[in-house]
Amino acid sequence: MEMLSFLQNRTILVLGDSVDRNGLHQMAEMLGLPRYCVPYDDFSKKGVVPEGWDDRGIPWVVEVPWLRLTFTNGFMYGLDDEDNFRQQPDWHPPGMAEERVSKLFAVHTSQLDYPPSFISLHSGLWDLAFFGRQDRVSKLSSEIPLTHHRIQWWQERLLHLIEHVNTTWPDTPIWLRKLHRVGPVRGASYDWRHTAVAENGPSEKFSNFFTDVRIHQIREMQEQVARKAGVPAYDFGEVWEGWQSHQDKVHPEKWPGGPAYVQALIHHIWMEEQGRDKWKLSNVRKLAPLPRKRNETVAQESICSSSSAIMFYKK
Numbered sequence: 001m002e003m004l005s006f007l008q009n010r011t012i013l014v015l016g017d018s019v020d021r022n023g024l025h026q027m028a029e030m031l032g033l034p035r036y037c038v039p040y041d042d043f044s045k046k047g048v049v050p051e052g053w054d055d056r057g058i059p060w061v062v063e064v065p066w067l068r069l070t071f072t073n074g075f076m077y078g079l080d081d082e083d084n085f086r087q088q089p090d091w092h093p094p095g096m097a098e099e100r101v102s103k104l105f106a107v108h109t110s111q112l113d114y115p116p117s118f119i120s121l122h123s124g125l126w127d128l129a130f131f132g133r134q135d136r137v138s139k140l141s142s143e144i145p146l147t148h149h150r151i152q153w154w155q156e157r158l159l160h161l162i163e164h165v166n167t168t169w170p171d172t173p174i175w176l177r178k179l180h181r182v183g184p185v186r187g188a189s190y191d192w193r194h195t196a197v198a199e200n201g202p203s204e205k206f207s208n209f210f211t212d213v214r215i216h217q218i219r220e221m222q223e224q225v226a227r228k229a230g231v232p233a234y235d236f237g238e239v240w241e242g243w244q245s246h247q248d249k250v251h252p253e254k255w256p257g258g259p260a261y262v263q264a265l266i267h268h269i270w271m272e273e274q275g276r277d278k279w280k281l282s283n284v285r286k287l288a289p290l291p292r293k294r295n296e297t298v299a300q301e302s303i304c305s306s307s308s309a310i311m312f313y314k315k
Contacts, residue, residue: 006273007069007266011114014073014265015105015165016122016177021060021073022251023265026258028062035062040104043111054090059108070112074105078126079157084133085126097123098164106168116169118269120234123158124179124218125210125250132209142211151217155225162229171290173232173272178222180237180252182210183244210250230288232271232281234264 014020028035036046037055049055062071076097077085083095094100109116131150132142146154165174185208219237226233239260246253252260276282276290 001066004067006270007064007067009068009114010070010117010269011109011112012069012071012118012120012265012269013105013109013116013169014071014120015076015101016073016120017076017078017125018056019125019180019251019261020120020122020177021056021075023258023261024060024062024071024073026254027071027262029254030258030262031064033062033064035060037061038108040108043108053092056090057092059105068113070114072108072112074100074108076100076123076126078123078130079154079161080126080130081157084130097161101161101164101168109169116172118272119165119169119172119174120177120265120268121162121165121174122177122179123161124215124222125182127154127218128214129209131214132207136207142208143213145213146217151221154218155221155228158222158225159229162225162231166288173290175268176222176226176229176231176233178233178235178237179215179218180240181212181215181244182250183247185210185247185249227285230286232268232287234268236261236264239264 014024025035027033037049037058037060039045039048039050039053039058042048046061049058057075059072059074063069064071077088077091077095079097081096083093085091086093086095094103128142131146135142135144162174162176166172215237219235223233240252240257243252243256243260246256251257271279272290276287279287281287
C-alpha cells in the first residue's frame, strides 16, 4: 500500500476517444476492478444509460476502493467544430470538445469525491476521420498530406482545447497522449457510421481515413502543440509501433494494449507527484508551472454544476 500511496484519494480524468475508454476497461478487467457507466448529470445512477444516449458516449468509472481512487473518462469527437459526426449512432450534442468539457465533463467530475488531480488528453483518430470525410465529399485522396491551412487550424484548435481544459481545472497537470500508427485497417476506416452509403448518394468505394502520411503529420503536430503549451506528451505511438497485428480495427487489444496504456498512465501520475523540477524533461524544454502541489491545493468549488448546465444535458 505504501508504494501506491501516491494514488490515494484521487480522481484521474481521461479525455479522449475509444482507445482511452478501452484502456480504462482493460485496466478494470486485468485487475478485477469494479466499473460502470453513469449519466453526466447524476452520479448516483450507476449503470444507467440515459434515453437518447449510447453507453460509449457517457462516462465510464473504474474504482479502486482501497485507495479511494477513481478513474473516469470524457468522450470527445476530436476537434470537429461543425458537428460532422452527428449521423453517428453514438453521437450526442454538444459535439464541440470545449462545450463537452464545460457542459458535460465538468458537471460529471463535480459530483465525485475528489476533483481531478491528473488529466490525460488526446485528439487524433476522430480528426483523421473528420478530414477524411471532408475529402471524400470533395473527391480528394486521403493519401495527400494535410494542407498548411488544415495544419494551422488543427494546432490552433488543440491549443485552444488545452487552454480550456486548464481553465476548467486549474492547477491540474495535463498530459497529451500522442496518436499511434493504425496500419492496415481495411473496412474499419471507411466511415464511422458503419455503413458504405453516403448521406445523400449511392454507395462509394473504400476510403482509408488513417493513412500513414497523415498519422505522422498529426503526431508531429501533437509534439509541437505540447511544446508550445508547455505540457508533457506521452508517445503512445512509439510504444505501440510494431504491435498493429494486435488491434481490433483501430483499437489496441487488451494484451498487450492494456499494459502499454495503463502502466504509462500510472507512471505519469507518479511523476507529477514527484514534481516537475525533478524531471530530466524540465532541463530539455520549458514546462508550464503548476502553482500548487496537490496536497497544498485548496478544495475547488464545483465547476459548471449550475442548473443551466444540468438543463442543457437533459435536453
